[in-house]
Amino acid sequence: MIDSDVITCDLTVIGAGMAGMAAAVFAADTGLSIVQIGGDSEIGFASGLFDLLGIYPVNDRRQWNDPWAGIESLIRDHSQHPYARLKTEDIQTAFQILLSFLGDGGLPYSRHLNRNVTIMTPMGTLKTTYCVPQTMWSGVEALDKKPSCLFLDIKGLKGFSARLLAARLHDNWPKLRTARISFPGTGAWGEVHPEHLANALIIKQNRKKLAKKILPHVKDARIVGLPAVLGLYQAQKVVAHLTELIGVPVFEIPTMPPSIPGLRLKEVFERGLREKRPHYFTKKRVLEISQRSGDMFEVNIGNQTKGRTILSKGVILATGRFIGGGLHADRRRIRETILDLPVHQPGSRNKWHREDFLDPRGHLVNQAGLEIDDAFRPLDKNGRPAFSSLFAAGSILAHQDWKRTKSGVGIAVATAFGAVKSFVHLCR
Amino acid sequence: MQVLNTQVLIIGGGATGTGIARDLALRGIQCILVEQDDINAGASGANHGLLHSGARYVSSDPDSAKECREEAVLLKRLAANCIEDIGGLFVAVEGDDENYVADFSHLCARCNIPVLPLGVNEARELEPTLSEKLIAAYLVEDASIDPFKLSMENISQAQDLGCQLLCYNKVIGFDKQHKRIRTTRLQNKLTGEKFIIEAEQVINATGAWAAKVAGLAGITIHILYSQGSLLITHSRLTERIVNRLRPSSNADILVPGGTVSILGTTSIRIDDPDDVYPTVEEVDSIVNEAAAMIPALETIRYIRAFAGVRPLVSSQSSGDDRSVSRGFALLDHSEEGLENFITISGGKLTTYRLMAEKTSDLISIRLGVSAPCLTRTEPLPESPSVQWSEPALAPKLWLKHHEPEDILLCECEMVPKSTVDAIMDSIRKQHGQPTLQAIGLRSRIGKGPCQGTFCGPRTTTYMYDKGELPLDRCLPGLREFLRKRWKGQHPILWDRQLIQAEILEAMHCGLFGLELGA
Ligand SMILES: Cc1cc2nc3c(=O)[nH]c(=O)nc-3n(C[C@H](O)[C@H](O)[C@H](O)COP(=O)(O)OP(=O)(O)OC[C@H]3O[C@@H](n4cnc5c(N)ncnc54)[C@H](O)[C@@H]3O)c2cc1C
Ligand SMILES: Cc1cc2nc3c(=O)[nH]c(=O)nc-3n(C[C@H](O)[C@H](O)[C@H](O)COP(=O)(O)OP(=O)(O)OC[C@H]3O[C@@H](n4cnc5c(N)ncnc54)[C@H](O)[C@@H]3O)c2cc1C
Numbered sequence: 001m002i003d004s005d006v007i008t009c010d011l012t013v014i015g016a017g018m019a020g021m022a023a024a025v026f027a028a029d030t031g032l033s034i035v036q037i038g039g040d041s042e043i044g045f046a047s048g049l050f051d052l053l054g055i056y057p058v059n060d061r062r063q064w065n066d067p068w069a070g071i072e073s074l075i076r077d078h079s080q081h082p083y084a085r086l087k088t089e090d091i092q093t094a095f096q097i098l099l100s101f102l103g104d105g106g107l108p109y110s111r112h113l114n115r116n117v118t119i120m121t122p123m124g125t126l127k128t129t130y131c132v133p134q135t136m137w138s139g140v141e142a143l144d145k146k147p148s149c150l151f152l153d154i155k156g157l158k159g160f161s162a163r164l165l166a167a168r169l170h171d172n173w174p175k176l177r178t179a180r181i182s183f184p185g186t187g188a189w190g191e192v193h194p195e196h197l198a199n200a201l202i203i204k205q206n207r208k209k210l211a212k213k214i215l216p217h218v219k220d221a222r223i224v225g226l227p228a229v230l231g232l233y234q235a236q237k238v239v240a241h242l243t244e245l246i247g248v249p250v251f252e253i254p255t256m257p258p259s260i261p262g263l264r265l266k267e268v269f270e271r272g273l274r275e276k277r278p279h280y281f282t283k284k285r286v287l288e289i290s291q292r293s294g295d296m297f298e299v300n301i302g303n304q305t306k307g308r309t310i311l312s313k314g315v316i317l318a319t320g321r322f323i324g325g326g327l328h329a330d331r332r333r334i335r336e337t338i339l340d341l342p343v344h345q346p347g348s349r350n351k352w353h354r355e356d357f358l359d360p361r362g363h364l365v366n367q368a369g370l371e372i373d374d375a376f377r378p379l380d381k382n383g384r385p386a387f388s389s390l391f392a393a394g395s396i397l398a399h400q401d402w403k404r405t406k407s408g409v410g411i412a413v414a415t416a417f418g419a420v421k422s423f424v425h426l427c428r
Numbered sequence: 429m430q431v432l433n434t435q436v437l438i439i440g441g442g443a444t445g446t447g448i449a450r451d452l453a454l455r456g457i458q459c460i461l462v463e464q465d466d467i468n469a470g471a472s473g474a475n476h477g478l479l480h481s482g483a484r485y486v487s488s489d490p491d492s493a494k495e496c497r498e499e500a501v502l503l504k505r506l507a508a509n510c511i512e513d514i515g516g517l518f519v520a521v522e523g524d525d526e527n528y529v530a531d532f533s534h535l536c537a538r539c540n541i542p543v544l545p546l547g548v549n550e551a552r553e554l555e556p557t558l559s560e561k562l563i564a565a566y567l568v569e570d571a572s573i574d575p576f577k578l579s580m581e582n583i584s585q586a587q588d589l590g591c592q593l594l595c596y597n598k599v600i601g602f603d604k605q606h607k608r609i610r611t612t613r614l615q616n617k618l619t620g621e622k623f624i625i626e627a628e629q630v631i632n633a634t635g636a637w638a639a640k641v642a643g644l645a646g647i648t649i650h651i652l653y654s655q656g657s658l659l660i661t662h663s664r665l666t667e668r669i670v671n672r673l674r675p676s677s678n679a680d681i682l683v684p685g686g687t688v689s690i691l692g693t694t695s696i697r698i699d700d701p702d703d704v705y706p707t708v709e710e711v712d713s714i715v716n717e718a719a720a721m722i723p724a725l726e727t728i729r730y731i732r733a734f735a736g737v738r739p740l741v742s743s744q745s746s747g748d749d750r751s752v753s754r755g756f757a758l759l760d761h762s763e764e765g766l767e768n769f770i771t772i773s774g775g776k777l778t779t780y781r782l783m784a785e786k787t788s789d790l791i792s793i794r795l796g797v798s799a800p801c802l803t804r805t806e807p808l809p810e811s812p813s814v815q816w817s818e819p820a821l822a823p824k825l826w827l828k829h830h831e832p833e834d835i836l837l838c839e840c841e842m843v844p845k846s847t848v849d850a851i852m853d854s855i856r857k858q859h860g861q862p863t864l865q866a867i868g869l870r871s872r873i874g875k876g877p878c879q880g881t882f883c884g885p886r887t888t889t890y891m892y893d894k895g896e897l898p899l900d901r902c903l904p905g906l907r908e909f910l911r912k913r914w915k916g917q918h919p920i921l922w923d924r925q926l927i928q929a930e931i932l933e934a935m936h937c938g939l940f941g942l943e944l945g946a
Contacts (some may be wrong), residue, residue: 010596040936045931045934045935046934047939055944060942062943064617076933120587120941121939121941122885122940123885123888123903123940123942124902124903124908125903125940125942125944126942127939127940127941128943158835158886158889158890159885159886159889160836160891161889161892161893163892163893163894164888164892164899167892167899168899168902168903173600189832190831190832190833190834190835191835254939256882256885256935256939257882257931257935261791278756316614318702322926322929322930323927323930323931324566329922329923329926330863330921330922330923331712333923345593348708349708349921349922350707350708350709350713350919352920352921353916353921354704355915355918355927356911356930357910357911357913357914358804358907358910358911358942358943359932360943363933365921365926366933382903390739390740402938403933403934403937403938404938404943406938406941408934408938
């Protein structure tokens with residue numbers, strides 16, 4: 001590490017959520033030198049599922065089997081949607097690169113290339129998604145084929161009831177049974193936390209003990225589902241080992257946050273990128289971006305104690321929405337927090353949210369965000385790119401509602417790819 | 429169809445209805461109380477919780493002022509466990525009407541209401557968050573009252589004395605015969621089941637719904653509906669209640685309670701008491717106005733808004749605003765040809781006991797019962813199952829006794845599963861069906877900063893696993909719970925609460941797809 005207060009690189013990536021991480025992966029892949037800054041993101045909450053496009057139009061609750069056809073239909077109606085600025089091949093390439101990066105890091109994902117899948121959520125609803133961690137894949141298949149199956153939950157693990165899940169699926173899946181086990185070594189504890197369980201399962205001995213608890217319940221079950229706490233790292237290995245010990249395939253069921261599959265993503269991104277981008281600041285925030293001389297950006301980062309400056313040709317703003325901190329709202333308006341870029345937003349606060357939380361049309365505040373050109377450059381007041389090589393990606397972008405269209409990770413990854421591609425193009 | 433019999437049927441489970449139930453039960457009169465939703469579902473669960481010293485009304489309505497004064501003194505003695513006697517201030521700031529300020533202490537004296545003038549600096553020493561632009565301050569004997577505890581303790585004692593409580597049962601009609609209500613028709617909101625009650629006397633204590641219910645019996649009451657909205661702050665800003673010293677207007681009152689404060693209110697005319705909804709405009713006007721009194725209210729975090737309806741009962745049929753009575757209305761419908769039907773509406777929480785007494789007096793005369801009213805002298809006993817709504821109680825008990833098994837279902841407000849168990853138990857004992865909504869009403873669940881995001885699904889799965897919640901009430905119950913919480917959230921969604929709302933929607937729509945139904 002160069003211990004200087006100024007770092008020079010090709011591209012500064014601001015944000016360490018799905019969009020920022022994906023952008024770092026894509027940029028590193030093309031050989032650019034990068035610096036990344038970003039703290040807590042939505043990944044810590046997220047389920048680990050990668051949605052691409054599940055529902056559109058939201059008001060009709062139309063579900064798409066083929067996400068590409070869904071995207072086509074969406075961008076036909078909404079030319080300003082971030083997906084409308086991308087070619088299908090680009091989104092496909094983005095997913096390919098990302099999934100192989102994750103696979104190399106020990107976190108393989110599974111999907112059908114051109115088909116969405118259905119997976120059960122911790123509340124027993126069925127969700128349309130695109131890619132799932134491989135440790136969840138047998139669950140996706142089981143939901144389809146409905147073999148004799150056992151769902152297990154864990155004593156003291158809040159918000160996860162195997163019985164509720166099974167009861168909701170039971171009508172179409174009669175051979176579904178449930179049982180509750182206590183996690184080895186937690187007998188005296190009331191509450192068990194997902195992180196503790198996931199950590200414990202990194203150790204082989206604990207897996208054996210867990211298998212012992214599971215075995216008596218297996219009986220005629222051909223497959224066993226457990227909450228997604230099977231290993232903080234290398235979940236693939238943990239699941240394979242448990243499968244071997246129990247004798248039937250084991251799979252994971254998503255949980256509510258805090259979610260272990262989210263932590264796994266974070267870990268794999270950080271480990272996999274460590275060598276490719278030596279400068280990664282998780283405890284500092286970007287305070288200011290300016291472009292004083294020539295084409296170089298000056299990005300000032302800091303915390304209470306110390307600041308630093310990054311000089312780079314390009315900047316990708318992947319700072320997220322309100323959770324991530326890229327957008328902030330006071331009583332009167334929504335702002336972009338670093339550069340005060342214009343934010344597309346409904347006129348006044350009484351239009352931000354609908355009176356009914358579950359209004360099928362969705363809340364207008366979710367459509368707020370940065371407007372961009374076809375090269376993913378945020379626009380200034382006059383509708384022109386604010387800077388020639390400032391790009392934006394991820395949930396901060398306007399004209400999308402990922403929560404309702406089920407497209408969170410899809411938008412983050414695809415737009416990160418688009419932004420990096422534009423930067424590379426510009427450098428040439 | 430099931431038929432129940434009783435001496436007196438009380439319709440409405442707010443402060444007034446539960447107060448009547450206790451009063452009648454103490455006189456040895458047998459009664460059934462029916463409530464369409466749950467205890468305090470109406471104005472009694474959507475108010476400031478201010479036990480008025482009376483000072484607020486000295487100028488506009490001296491009779492109400494005196495009534496409040498007398499009742500407040502009584503209640504502080506008899507219902508002490510529902511009251512925090514924290515005192516109050518009346519303050520004026522630059523720009524407020526100086527004539528009103530000048531007349532204030534004299535008007536209070538005329539109504540026998542004690543006030544103590546304070547120097548401006550003295551007041552700011554007592555309450556450092558007050559504005560630098562203070563021009564006058566008075567100390568008064570305001571107190572805060574927990575309306576939920578109050579109603580629950582009233583109904584608990586009534587139940588101990590034989591009164592029957594039927595929640596989630598709505599009155600949908602009456603059958604009349606010979607100038608009397610012969611039967612009252614009801615429908616259970618959860619099961620859809622219909623049944624009837626035969627009572628000698630029927631009391632309509634439905635507050636803002638009084639005209640609707642009386643209408644079912646063919647009687648016209650003219651009521652104007654005034655919606656008032658309130659905001660809950662994330663932290664407590666003052667030790668005492670702070671009133672703005674000026675003619676009643678928006679955002680005049682800040683009532684601290686536990687670790688939060690309640691700020692309000694507004695007054696907007698609405699057409700239907702079922703259409704009550706705090707709006708963005710009201711919230712903005714409350715914050716803008718109140719910041720003049722306490723500047724920190726501009727920047728503090730708000731966790732929720734809520735709204736209630738004040739029924740303004742007109743004594744004449746003219747509907748003219750000026751003829752509207754500000755006190756309560758006890759309407760004897762024998763004048764309109766129904767001899768066993770009474771309506772009691774309007775008034776204040778502070779005067780609920782008096783309203784109950786007057787109503788019960790009339791009923792006693794009609795029934796020929798000579799037992800006197802005891803609520804003026806008998807203290808309101810504390811009931812253990814009522815305690816859980818007190819903000820700090822669940823955590824206190826949890827820290828003291830907690831067994832390792834006793835998991836916290838709500839982490840914001842530290843509500844453990846033992847509390848949920850105790851509440852489910854008491855609901856079962858009252859022949860009710862525990863729902864997430866009912867647990868939320870009786871505990872702090874859903875009331876902290878996360879507003880149900882996490883505790884909602886956790887409590888649902890917990891209740892299902894215990895066999896207390898049928899499958900077909902799990903997701904519908906969660907949806908209903910979140911929708912209700914949302915009503916109070918949507919007008920205050922900026923800054924940190926907007927982040928919270930984003931997490932809420934990401935989880936419940938993004939992941940669970942609750943908006944997709946089924
Ligand atoms: C509860 C929940 C469940 C979800 N479930 C799913 C799902 O099932 N399927 C799916 O596809 N998606 C899901 N997602 C959504 C998905 O995770 C998000 O759409 C996606 O992560 C958006 O990522 P982002 O990178 O744009 O923003 P964020 O994740 O918010 O990241 C923003 C980043 O910017 C950083 N930042 C902000 N300001 C600054 C600054 N000044 N200086 C430095 N850094 C800064 C933040 O620290 C953070 O690292 C879920 C999200 C949540 C919250
Ligand atoms: C915003 C606001 C702030 C206030 N602040 C204060 C204050 O600080 N101090 C104070 O003293 N007073 C205050 N008040 C006044 C006080 O809240 C009310 O006077 C009091 O709560 C009225 O109680 P109630 O029982 O008469 O009516 P409610 O509490 O409204 O009870 C009526 C009940 O009848 C039920 N019902 C309706 N129709 C039917 C049916 N068909 N079948 C069965 N049940 C039915 C309803 O569900 C409801 O629970 C405030 C009022 C408002 C609106």
